[in-house]
Amino acid sequence: MRNLKIAIAGLGRIGRIHLGNLCQMKGVEIVAAMDPMEEGRQYAKNKNVPCIVSTYKEMLETTHIDAVIICSPTDTHADYVEMAAKAGINAFCEKPLDLSLERVVEVLEVVAQSNVKLMLGFNRRFDKEFKKVKELVQNGAVGQPHLVKITSRDPGAPPISYIEKSGGLFLDMTIHDFDVARFVVDKEVEEVYAKGAVLIDKAIGEAGDIDTAIVTLTYTDGTMAVIDNSRQASYGYDQRVEVFGSNGMVQSNNNFMDSHKLYNEKGIHAALPLHFFLERYKEAYRIEIQDFISSLGSDSDVPVNGNDGLESLKIGLAAIKSLEENRPVKLAEIC
């Protein structure tokens, strides 16, 4: 079987991770990279990528590409996916596809009419902890799921400049939790009630966002999920999920720096959770891109498709509306 020819768009933090993982993979040939910034292009050069350009269009035209990995800024995602689909190139795109529901729908239609595969980068689906929870739920280990609880707290708030463009907490951060809420129990969300506050940094409020939230989701079958978020957990990155059902409960916990326990006269002391998402999800990123590559070489679907992006976006938009109007909002209202 011939190697898959892969191009990568954007060599910022995430792009470099994907490039590093792709370089280790059998059957993969990195044929091109693009980055409008000199620094990104230099990074690709050091990794011996043969064709390095500064525009996406040029990259698609220059060389034969089987799939493109899109890690460029959010506002380019929709265009880049659309261009790839029209050129018959499969795409892996970091979330979100776009902050506008209309634009996402439009792009997904283009993808649907093409013959290409599109995968969205919801990395947590590839983390061993979340996968194990889903697997146990799927196997019936907890019976019928009644309640899903997701804790998702970042170690520190992003810069205000990021928040201003990100769509805010619900679209840049909670959107992962919305996806997890759908993923672990394989149910669709019908209604959202979001409560939020600015408790960490007034500047976040001045930028029109919140930094702390509790979101209640109601699935179409009447069961419920609750997500709690904070932009800043002093003890690091906090990512837990719990599914309670008719026959049991399953929880996954954080991953810690090490397992040591120190006993002294003041108490018992242990290590903190891995501090940053790049450490916690290092292995998940590797498996994510591996699974994308595997799906290209087979008849199987991609593990996270355009609709998964669409649904999470709808939940996010409903959460924003709910917060603004302080009332539960049906997803059906978002369209």
Next chain:
Amino acid sequence: MRNLKIAIAGLGRIGRIHLGNLCQMKGVEIVAAMDPMEEGRQYAKNKNVPCIVSTYKEMLETTHIDAVIICSPTDTHADYVEMAAKAGINAFCEKPLDLSLERVVEVLEVVAQSNVKLMLGFNRRFDKEFKKVKELVQNGAVGQPHLVKITSRDPGAPPISYIEKSGGLFLDMTIHDFDVARFVVDKEVEEVYAKGAVLIDKAIGEAGDIDTAIVTLTYTDGTMAVIDNSRQASYGYDQRVEVFGSNGMVQSNNNFMDSHKLYNEKGIHAALPLHFFLERYKEAYRIEIQDFISSLGSDSDVPVNGNDGLESLKIGLAAIKSLEENRPVKLAEIC
């Protein structure tokens, strides 16, 4: 110092626990007991209670009493407290004082005009786990509290006959969690949003109640709490609390049957939580009644007063209204 003369009204499950604990206490003399049922009176007889009667009125009139422990059915609580207050007798009363807000207000006014102490039986405040969480929060160990999370799941649903009279999940079960939410961070609740479902037993729904719920509370300072409830956790009684703040997080866990871990080829296996509230809160009940007795012999306030009962009831009534109308309800609407 002379012994305190204590009477006990109602010798059902809880009454017997209080009687047992009182019998161990120094400075306490059980002088009377009342129960309309022969079985309850016989129980008191076996414990050598000197004066045993079948009506509350008779008990108050027969002998000198310093304080009465009211463990009779809920619909007698208000009357019994009122009668005690008017007779100048201190009272410990199991929660709730009454399901009607008007009646509670009325009784609390009678108590206020009397010279007696009234304590409400929110037993979790005396549990070492909840106390430790409150103590750490109070000491600033988590900084400014931002989020409170309470998990409260019963090992099995009560009989439908109980549910029909109890006021429903929010007034018979979540009311403890409402009190815990106020207790651990010492904040008042301003708004309630309740979402519920019947997922365990249709008969519960037919009785007009729910068996599964997620309740979001907003405190007056804009911080938030979330409570998740189930009438039936297959693995036993699940009682956890977590307070997340600007500088840290504190969690308390269940109490388990034992600490064993069994490793075999299938996994690692451990013991379940203590199954029933009487086991989990055995020591809390002892301390609760001890603290009541101690407060009688001193100038100190009772650790749970009438207002604590009133506030929890208001939150419960707001939760009921919220569930019915599927919207957040301000406590100010309840009056």
Next chain:
Amino acid sequence: MRNLKIAIAGLGRIGRIHLGNLCQMKGVEIVAAMDPMEEGRQYAKNKNVPCIVSTYKEMLETTHIDAVIICSPTDTHADYVEMAAKAGINAFCEKPLDLSLERVVEVLEVVAQSNVKLMLGFNRRFDKEFKKVKELVQNGAVGQPHLVKITSRDPGAPPISYIEKSGGLFLDMTIHDFDVARFVVDKEVEEVYAKGAVLIDKAIGEAGDIDTAIVTLTYTDGTMAVIDNSRQASYGYDQRVEVFGSNGMVQSNNNFMDSHKLYNEKGIHAALPLHFFLERYKEAYRIEIQDFISSLGSDSDVPVNGNDGLESLKIGLAAIKSLEENRPVKLAEIC
């Protein structure tokens, strides 16, 4: 069924615990107490014990007694048990029966020729943790046991005056672990190798004892146990056991003050083990004396008999010899 008439010899720390527990028990009547010290007798008086004397002989002669609880100093144990046996009175005796093997054998023969029951106070056998381990081992949960590991560390060293009379670490402290080693796997010990050191307090060494030890036991079937001891664990009382077998492993852990976990930027912090044996084994003491009482009223054997005391003593004496001669010592050498 008539009440059992119980007398208690010695109202020091342990005697008071047993008395307190006995007072709660149905079918038990405390008929007499003895203590050579005024303070002990006063304690009994406050507990309304009807007959209170200052010598053991007087107590046995004064009133009809079904069983005596012997909590007096170690050097009285053998005589008191012997006197009880000769008087046809059942006895519960705190360990050890005596520090002299000859004397123990002698007393056990007197007991054997009498018709009375003798139980030794190895309290850990009644602790839920050790019981659970034994139960799982017995049920085959770990398959054939290969290794037993016991950690036993005290929160602080006893006074030198105690150490001088106690028989030393192996006879006053490790003797409990020797019993646990026999108890959890129901095997007899054949050989002992003891290594010890004075690492905590030179005065202990000057008193002829050690404060830190590792003892390897070989059972008659060739499987092994290892015990580690310290007189002083800065973090409190440390009591753990682990049994490893052909199909798995079971561990029991300490019991902690509470379950809280505090996360802050320095780490995760939890509560210490219960600090003192009286707290850790509070419930074990209650069950121990309850089981003794139950065995009296039935045909069943006492749960810890004279031979259990004898075997542990032999192991202890072998450990002493092993330490002195720095070589493994067979139990057969001790006689």
Next chain:
Amino acid sequence: MRNLKIAIAGLGRIGRIHLGNLCQMKGVEIVAAMDPMEEGRQYAKNKNVPCIVSTYKEMLETTHIDAVIICSPTDTHADYVEMAAKAGINAFCEKPLDLSLERVVEVLEVVAQSNVKLMLGFNRRFDKEFKKVKELVQNGAVGQPHLVKITSRDPGAPPISYIEKSGGLFLDMTIHDFDVARFVVDKEVEEVYAKGAVLIDKAIGEAGDIDTAIVTLTYTDGTMAVIDNSRQASYGYDQRVEVFGSNGMVQSNNNFMDSHKLYNEKGIHAALPLHFFLERYKEAYRIEIQDFISSLGSDSDVPVNGNDGLESLKIGLAAIKSLEENRPVKLAEIC
């Protein structure tokens, strides 16, 4: 700075791991590989190693080499290290250097007279768990160390053919624990007492080895360590260490497959330890070889030197003698 030219001898299981890690490292150029087996050479070919040969001698002569990674069978280690040293080539050698103490001493002398660095492959020193324990001990977190406890159990026994040549349990398996015992407290061992048995597989006994052991080590300062070993833990690879000292205790635990906890009516269930040493120590292997490479480019010593191999071998030989003669053996007796 120019790249370091690295050659690798032996491309079995461990050789491939080192090769994979070296390929990821900056400043490293794999210049040659040798393996007497076609399969090993083919593996190197697929990894694009430029010079691939079938004898060690040929490899050393063919190309310029800065360092060689020796992963060939144990009986070649001493010769290969010697040849490298004489050729002025630095060497990383998998443990043990040799099973013969005389030969090890001889080789170390050759190394000492040369100008090369020799590092031994005690991989656990690079595992985050053991490193953390050492770091805390070094920082005084437990005060003066009194007791070291090491649990080391394999998931399954190796083939009898391996055991016949390996030197037996103490030299092929416990030798890692002997190194850990020295490493975590930075103390030298003076005396060994080993107790062992054949409890898992009679064939192991017939091959002259044991499969289960408890080894007590006494350090030169009188403090002690105890190691327990089994060739076969049904629940996987069990690698724990505990250091108890005057001011506290530190423990490290296994690394588990994931963190899930499943609660159901039968109990709480969690995932097993990582099953195999290659999974548990995957990252340790990477850091180990990285640290070797780093030490070459600097004046710093290698983190595990020839003396570390020598001391562990002495302890192992003392353990063998102790087991045979059932008595404690001083290291001074081994020479």
